[in-house]
Amino acid sequence: MNNNALLPKLRGVLKPYRTQLLFAMAGMVLVGGFNALQAYMVKPLLDEIFINRNARLLHLLPLGLLGVFFFKGIFYFLYSFLLEKVGQSVIRDLRNSIYAHLNDLPLSFFHKTPTGELMSRIMNDVSMLQGSVTHALIRVLRDFCSVIGLVGVIFYMDWRLALVSLIFLPLAAVPIVVFGKKFRKISTTYQTKIGEATSQLHETIAGVRIVKAFGMEGFEKRRFAEKMQGIMDTLMLETRYSCLSHPMIEFLGGIGMAMIIWFGGTQVLQGNSTPGAFMSFLTALIMLYEPVKGVSKINTTIQQGLAAATRIFALLEIQPDIREAPDAIEMPPFSHSIVLSAVNFCYEGNPPVLKNLNLQVNRGEVLAVVGPSGSGKTTLANLIPRFYEITQGSLCIDEIDIRRFTLPSLRQQLALVTQQTILFNDTVRNNIAYGRNDCPEQKIIEAAKAAYALDFILDLPQGFDTVIGESGARLSGGQQQRISIARALLKDAPILILDEATSALDTESEREVQRALENLMQNRTTIVIAHRLSTIKNADRIIVLKDGQLVEEGTHGELLALGGEYHGLYQLQFAGEPMEGPL
Ligand SMILES: Nc1ncnc2c1ncn2[C@@H]1O[C@H](COP(=O)(O)OP(=O)(O)OP(=O)(O)O)[C@@H](O)[C@H]1O
Ligand SMILES: [Mg+2]
Structure with a gap:
């Protein structure tokens, strides 16, 4: 210049x-x-x-x-x-x-x-x-x-x-x-x-x-x-x-x-x-x-x-490359489906990560996404809130392309739990109620309870007023996850995108996180990137991604019977996990 x-x-x-x-x-x-x-x-x-x-x-x-x-x-x-x-x-x-x-x-x-x-x-x-x-x-x-x-x-x-x-x-x-x-x-x-x-x-x-x-x-x-x-x-x-x-x-x-x-x-x-x-x-x-x-x-x-x-x-x-259309509309309340048709995606200047993806998620459904590391699962989850723009194809919610919605109205209806928990150096209360200063105390407590976090929060020195350190450093991994689940619960959005943390927790805290997640998924349309067998068990449908392509789709039983990609993944990833009840 x-x-x-x-x-x-x-x-x-x-x-x-x-x-x-x-x-x-x-x-x-x-x-x-x-x-x-x-x-x-x-x-x-x-x-x-x-x-x-x-x-x-x-x-x-x-x-x-x-x-x-x-x-x-x-x-x-x-x-x-x-x-x-x-x-x-x-x-x-x-x-x-x-x-x-x-x-x-x-x-x-x-x-x-x-x-x-x-x-x-x-x-x-x-x-x-x-x-x-x-x-x-x-x-x-x-x-x-x-x-x-x-x-x-x-x-x-x-x-x-x-x-x-x-x-x-x-x-x-x-x-x-x-x-x-x-x-x-x-x-x-x-x-x-x-x-x-x-x-x-x-x-x-x-x-x-x-x-x-x-x-x-x-x-x-x-x-x-x-x-x-x-x-x-x-x-x-x-x-x-x-x-x-x-x-x-x-x-x-x-x-x-x-x-x-x-x-x-x-x-x-x-x-x-x-x-x-x-x-x-x-x-x-x-x-x-x-x-x-x-x-x-x-x-x-x-x-x-x-x-x-x-x-x-x-x-x-620097102009943001994701911008609202000049005539962008408020997204109407989510009513029936999220549809991806022929979606291709590549990160700037890189080879395609998602290839010709066709997918429908209906309201109330729990869709589990599984696949080897690097197969594009997190990428897929990032497309729905429009963190990244799809390169080709279309992504519609209730038959309207998401590029036609204003960004806040789209993100308002999505709750996100990321693979790495993201917490701020603030009180437990403010982390749960992030962005909602006027939230009644009762709701925060309910969210914490549903996220199986209330007990440990009350045990903290200042309860809900405890400052949890940068990125929640003063909490355990499972506690951090449950706080971020409580945050998503409180947002109470109709669509939930859940990128499960890959890091293993010990069985006790794993079980609590799992129960918290089950509460979170209730009455919501959920796309969950599953790293746990118990999540898969709860899913209505499972898709398997491999190298950015959808290779198999069905229920756990169907996919196991198929003896293909999913079967192999199951043997590798989940077979050792304890299961509660029959599938
Ligand atoms: N910001 C980025 N820029 C360029 N390439 C990226 C970026 N993020 C991810 N990738 C690439 O895209 C591919 C898919 O990544 P993604 O994070 O979606 O994998 P994943 O399926 O979520 O894996 P995991 O199970 O390990 O979380 C990987 O090959 C990765 O290297
Ligand atoms: Mg990932």
């Missing part, structure tokens, strides 16, 4: 704060004016007080100076406060819009992009942009006003001398132009590296158990240290350039100054100018070089900000 594309976007971000910015700018103009006035006051000081010995002015000038400082202070406070406020507001807005945008992006995006990297975009990149918006903007505008005022003073004092000194001003821009491009490139590298480091942090802290179990602490430490070294090297490269540009500008300024002293001094000695005018000129000139030098520093910040903005807007511009 180049500047031409970037600037209108940044302007758009600043737009809501136009009035505040205008006030801030007015403040800056005044501060710039007072700066010029300060420089100007050197002339009466020297010429009137020291040379003409004007005693009355000796009383007035210090008072005037106090006044100048006082008002400059007030306006300085006003504009810097306002600008900081605008900067912080912009940062808040940007973080909110990135987060909102992330929430709207489809699952496929998150499978491609590391979590840490996204966190880094929201936190680090945005704060880098803040540096530009507030600090750089403040200094650029203020310095610009001061420069205008001071240039006015030097021209007023001696326009020929002013012309000579201004020849050197543009030279100061040379390092800025030379280094500007480098700064931006370095900054992009830096942000990418920070993203990678955050990504490692996120992965290894979340997966600390595996890191420890495999004795990989040393490896991870080294990997992290390498990343930190890389970040430091990048920053030092930037520092080298920014440290270099300061003395370069200073030296160029020095040449100018030396010439002015020689030239201006000659003028005073020859009586063409007064010492006061010359000193006032010199003061203004010295004050003038300050902002000019500052520009090179600001340039670093601005380039960093632009690099960050490029990354931020690139993220904001």
Whole structure:
């Protein structure tokens, strides 16, 4: 993204704060004016007080100076406060819009992009942009006003001398132009590296158990240290350039100054100018070089900000590939069937995972999906809530293609229990009532009870108010599963998609999870990806997936009798499991 594309976007971000910015700018103009006035006051000081010995002015000038400082202070406070406020507001807005945008992006995006990297975009990149918006903007505008005022003073004092000194001003821009491009490139590298480091942090802290179990602490430490070294090297490269540009500008300024002293001094000695005018000129000139030098520093910040903005807007511009149709309708209450016809699916750029799948699930039915690992079962389950879009064919609920429904109305009627339990670092209550703040306590308790979770919840130190740790880390595997079942129960959606966890639980907790699931499936249309024999026993119908194809379909008895794929799977997966009652 180049500047031409970037600037209108940044302007758009600043737009809501136009009035505040205008006030801030007015403040800056005044501060710039007072700066010029300060420089100007050197002339009466020297010429009137020291040379003409004007005693009355000796009383007035210090008072005037106090006044100048006082008002400059007030306006300085006003504009810097306002600008900081605008900067912080912009940062808040940007973080909110990135987060909102992330929430709207489809699952496929998150499978491609590391979590840490996204966190880094929201936190680090945005704060880098803040540096530009507030600090750089403040200094650029203020310095610009001061420069205008001071240039006015030097021209007023001696326009020929002013012309000579201004020849050197543009030279100061040379390092800025030379280094500007480098700064931006370095900054992009830096942000990418920070993203990678955050990504490692996120992965290894979340997966600390595996890191420890495999004795990989040393490896991870080294990997992290390498990343930190890389970040430091990048920053030092930037520092080298920014440290270099300061003395370069200073030296160029020095040449100018030396010439002015020689030239201006000659003028005073020859009586063409007064010492006061010359000193006032010199003061203004010295004050003038300050902002000019500052520009090179600001340039670093601005380039960093632009690099960050490029990354931020690139993220904001990613269009979700799963979108509601413009004329999307609310999904009517589920009444009779889910039908997949000739469904093909492949993950972006990969070979097909589901091939020519035809399937009907009627209301009230329990359909079990079995098949070897990697056969596409979870993928199939992901298509119904439209987490992924089918590549070919159609998926209809009650004869209407699901692409015609609004996403919330479709997902409203689905309850999902995923293969990996997903819990939040919140209380048990909030995990069960996720997204339903107004849910009556009684319903939460009923859901917990039906999920066979009430007993252990009440045994927790704070009962329903116990915070369960990140991903429910303070609960056992079976307890986590039952909480997520309670959550699905409470949602009370007509269609249930159940991806059974593959990890085996001990028989006691297995039995409780099983009973919880049975409660969950009652009076619902269920598609269950079965890894347990007892689930299969409860199913009305079983389909067998193999390499993304539906190879067998029927009841447990029928499929066993067939002696085919299912028979083989049964021998492998389920034959060892204890069974209650005849099939
Ligand atoms: N996000 C993804 N991007 C690309 N390929 C994927 C993605 N998710 C899954 N796959 C591939 O799709 C195939 C089917 O995966 P899926 O998760 O549906 O298997 P599964 O039947 O649920 O297996 P399991 O019983 O082990 O859970 C696998 O070969 C897998 O490698
Ligand atoms: Mg799976």
